[in-house]
Amino acid sequence: MSRTVIVTDSTSDIPAALIEQHGIVVVPLRVLFGNESYSDGTEITASQFYKRLVESPQLPTTSQPSPADFVAAYERIFEQHPGCYILSMHLSSALSGTYQAARLATDLMEGDHEERVQVWDSKSASYGFGMFVVHAAKLAAEGKSLEEIVASTEELRSKRALYFLVDTLEYLQKGGRIGKASAVVGTLLNIKPILSIDAEGVIYSVDKVRGRKKATARMIQLFQQDLSGVTKIKVAVGTTADPASVQDFLEQLSSVFTIEETLFSDIGAVVGTHVGPGTIAAYIWPA
Template sequence: MISLSNVQKIALLTDSTADLSPALREGKPIYTVPLKIVCTDGEYSDGVDIFSGDIYERLHRGELPRTSLPDGGSVSDTLDQIKADGYERVLAVMLSSGLSGTYNMVRLLAETRSDLEIAVFDSKSGSLGMGIMVLQLWEDILAGADWDTLVHKRVPQLIDNTFPFFSVDTLEYLSKGGRIGKVTALAGTLLSIKPVISFAGDGQLQSVAKVRGRRQVQDKILDLMAQKLKPGVRYNLGIANGGAPEEMAEFAVRMRERFPNAEHMWEGEIDATLSVYIGDGVLGGGIQLLED
């Protein structure tokens, strides 16, 4: 059912790597298409019949699953459903083109549709960095932002001003999976040196810091977020984990204390697709500036 506030009949489309739980999507016109994960025993759909916990078990057994794009049929079916649900316009925010061909695939399929007005964007991000862009767009729609403003101003502004940071326990899977990007391999793994990773301007992963020990990870991410904050600018926060829920709960308390004026603080769990490349023991935090 279309919200009475959504007079322009705009739906939001993203993919499973946005890490938007059913609870976060509830009551919102957010549609997701699942990326595919190929395992030794068959192909699965991220967030449908395979989840991050399943990936951790497989990685620990020595299996290295592969990921692939959503199938074209599922994208077309999702667009059909959006139309059937009464929407006329679609804002699509997809996984960074620096990591996946999903954005380009959805863009090409969108060009074949004459029944929907569709604007497709490369988030140049992933996980909750991308997810909080989608959630903020819904806030903007509810506030009455018009289509042209959303397409030409708001989405580009969110892409440029959403800053996620995360740390991984090991670079092994990024290296094996060919997604190492600009992340610098560290020789000091035995010394518990942990990389803090973010997205470069081209959407590839890059190292932005390295710390010794997991406790220092939280401190560094909070400092990096604070460096992005601008006086007087409204902001949202995002926090996510992959196999580290207790650590995330502790981190969330510290984040709220450090950034008490956030308009929203959204939490998520890393999806199965990204877990193939980063493993478990992942902790992430991000800040999103809402410049008017």
């Protein structure tokens, strides 16, 4: 049976050790601070990015890979693994043109290579889809077919719940997602927005709670509603700051669920540009 190679982009925020362990190919986006351009995750780390973000008077911008970048990545894989298939898994098409660039790349492939690449819209962001990439890579290593990998990953997507807790309204305001007046009032009232991503891959506001502790408690209530009847879970936590800042959340979570596995991920530059430092993202699915 032909091997399947898993490709993703840098917004999947997969820890480097897992990328190496599972042989995942990552095509990076770029982050721009004025005229300075950095390859996301390689030329600028998450910690370096957030330091620059806080110091910068304006939001940085990001640029997606070009179709040519994906063609180059795919062709390298076909050279290394003749006859393989490629599953290319990307940031929600509602949030970025990265998925579309990968789709366009397949039209530029020669021979039967176009038919050997499947591009998959995660309809999610950060490790919210990085977990799907890792899951797919594990199945590929077991020798599962491309069709089996996609079916299993879509089943996992249907079971997973996710919420982001934003610590400050400053970056949502800078990015134009909320008005300046709302940001000022919200900051004065210590409002913490809870965000999620809908079935079409669009970020939306779920609730707004005063104070961080109440906000994390509200997140856990939401997870209980989404995972009704589930007692044992796996959890991945993405942060834009010190991972130690999520310990209170995990302690609250463990009081209502049995946590079988915990993974930490750094929220990268693309999502971080809009949510800012101090954000917690939690991704939970049945164990």
